[in-house]
Amino acid sequence: MNPIRSIKGTHDILPADSQNWQQLEQIVRTVCQRFGYNEIRTPIFEETRLYSRSVGENTDIVSKEMYSWDDKDGKSITLRPELTASVVRSFIQHNLGGQAPVQRLYYMGPLFRRERPQKGRQRQFHQFGVEAFGSENPEQDAEIIAIAWHILLECGLSENATLHLNSIGSPNCRKAYREALKNFIRPNLSLFSETSQKRFETNPLRILDTKADHEQKMLKDAPKVSDCFSDDDMAHFESVQNFLKVMNIPFILNEKLVRGLDYYSRTVFEFTSSALGAQDALLGGGRYDGLVETLGGKATPGIGFAAGMERFLIAMAETEVLSRESKIDVYFVCLDEAGLSTALSLANKLRQAGFNVVSDPLRRSLKAQMRDANKSGAKYALILGETEMETDSIVLKNLEKSEQETVSQKNILEKLRNLTN
């Protein structure tokens, strides 16, 4: 019988790694709270039409990467391939917009896309992200980007990260630009690749993303989105840039940055990292002023970003940020079967007082238990043997200093408290 393995593109996060995950999660929570954002948790699966409506029928995500199936009642269900759609759905469903004019939300969790796995890209992967609803002002854009920047700083990634910034204008501008771009390309359309030709009809802006050199050459003199900006679009984009400068957040303007999801408008941005190679997008997002309305809610502006947690951790591995500190305070060594009751009761008392205490369930030799204590990284070992049992005492050993003393069992908690404060 061949052994059962995890599904292609999915990974176990083992104890050796989960500490890093927790550390990243902690940074995200801390920074989001610092900006007054609260966590929202939405279901892992949703109705399929949520994604076709928001992300876009013609995007790669919806057209070929989703895990979808028909539920018993015939409804098409999909494992979430991204999270903004769910957050917006929830925002509308619970009328969050009616409860406060600005909603500041963040999230974390697994997502599913059926892509070819490679480094920094899995079929089940994790993102954290933030969304802010209610303001269309540029200071909101700047705040969202600032959150991303603060998280990158805390993660030690700001040095190797580059912020690419662009505006794709408001919907009217985009519409005009679409036509202008199509008019520019149309004479030479046959020279473009099959995918580009398809995008010419479905999503012409994406053609700007092409990496084919000959296509880039033909696009050299293509009209720019900024040509179609309204005065408001222009002023908005300039304000965003000014606010970023005021906060000392470095960025470069990148007119080719279009982003693959349909719902974006105006500000779009992406942080890339030199630590990642081909899949170098660490974090990406933008404004989506029309999305709430598209999904049936009251017109509400919104902006947010999503970040790849696996990619963060890959990049963070090269930094000094991830710690390997032991979480064990005390390793409890018990030498004699007769002492087990005392050991359990004492260890329990220490745990109730907040100490992290590990004990050996194998009744191993003192040597083996001490070796294990050392490996656990515990700062202290408590040793309970025959001699100690006779005198209601216990040996307290400082494993770093290699010093030990005998303490009465009654006073051990107090003693440890004093030592660790």
Added chain:
RNA sequence: GUGGGUGUAGCUCAAUUGGUUAGAGCACCUGGUUGUGGUCCAGGAGGCUGUGGGUUCAAGUCCCAUCACCCACCCCA
């Protein structure tokens, strides 16, 4: 989805041109006289060589398929 590469112990890697019982380091376990860890020494455990076929007297080594991983395309976080 398309190319290319790689699969030997938990990890990193060995194994002449196909030729005995597939090795090493790290990690793990147990010891090194009575109750003390890290270093050192000794011993032990751990592999159907990713899986399934084929060629051969003989396959870790050659061929095919399949699966997984890596790189690029693609896409995105």
